[in-house]
Amino acid sequence: MMESLQQFDVELFLKVHRGLANPFFDWLLPLMRNRYFWAPLYLFIIIFCLKEYKKKGWYIIGMLLFTVAMGDLLSSRVIKPLAARIRPCNDLSLADELIHRVPCGSGYSFPSAHATNHFAIAVFLIFIFYDKWKPILPIALIWAFIISFSQIYVGVHYPIDTMAGALLGSSIGLTTSLIYKKIQPQV
Template sequence: MIESIQQFDLELFLKIHRGLSNGFFDWLMPLMRNRYFWSPLYAFIVIFCIKQYRKQGYYIIGMLLFTFAAGDTISAKIIKPLVARVRPCNDFNLTNYIIHRVPCGSGLSFPSAHATNHFAIAVFLIGIFYSRWKPILPIGIFWAFIISFAQVYVGVHYPVDVTAGAILGTLIGFICSRMFKKLQPDF
């Protein structure tokens, strides 16, 4: 069973990483996974929360940082060392198949911390703001998805890595948004 999942994962990885290869994606996908590219969005979230919600805005930002820290710690510090899966771009068996679009890094692959963190942030924000602004649901999910997809496209994660990260991040974001609602019941 595990071998068949790994084989499917490898085949899907190659279909995305090599099969979807084109100049536009080669330009776009490295940007989508770059934290500096999203800095204006992060700054907007902070400024918006503080200006719009004042004291509660600081609580939102604090809980958002906690959500990010929880996702990053659980994925990168706890699960990755336990699983110890090598990134596809560092797998010697895939040397001839990898297109180096970004530096690979020396970190491990499972689960994707990018996917975990961004799904956690997106789901947390959805949980907080959905009742006030319904478009946050598709926008937040698409945002986290495109960052996760980019991880596979550039060759630093397998599809199962980002899927597991998305599931983990969704769970963390949901729990943290519920915690926030319990701590701030009038929000």
């Protein structure tokens, strides 16, 4: 069972990594996974929260930072060392199949911390802002999906790594948004 799941994951990885290869994705998708590329968006979220929500905005930002910290802690410090899954770009059996689009990194693969953190952010923001701005639902989910998909395309994660990260991150985002709603200040 586990062997067939692993084989399916490798085949799906190769269909994305090699099968969808094209110059446009080769240019775009490495950018989509780069945290510096998204820095203006993160800055906008901070400024928006502070400008629109004043004191409450500080609580939103604090809880958002806590959300990311929880995602990173659970995915990178707890689960990855336990699973100890080699990244596809470090898997010697795939060496002839790989297209090197970004540096590989030495850490483990399962779950994807990028997927965990971005789905956690997306779900948290959806639950905080959905009542006032409905378009956040598709925008945030598509944003997190693109970042997660990019991880597969560039060769640093298998599809199951990103799916597990998306589920973990979504759970974290939901949990921290519920905590925020319980403790938010009434200003």
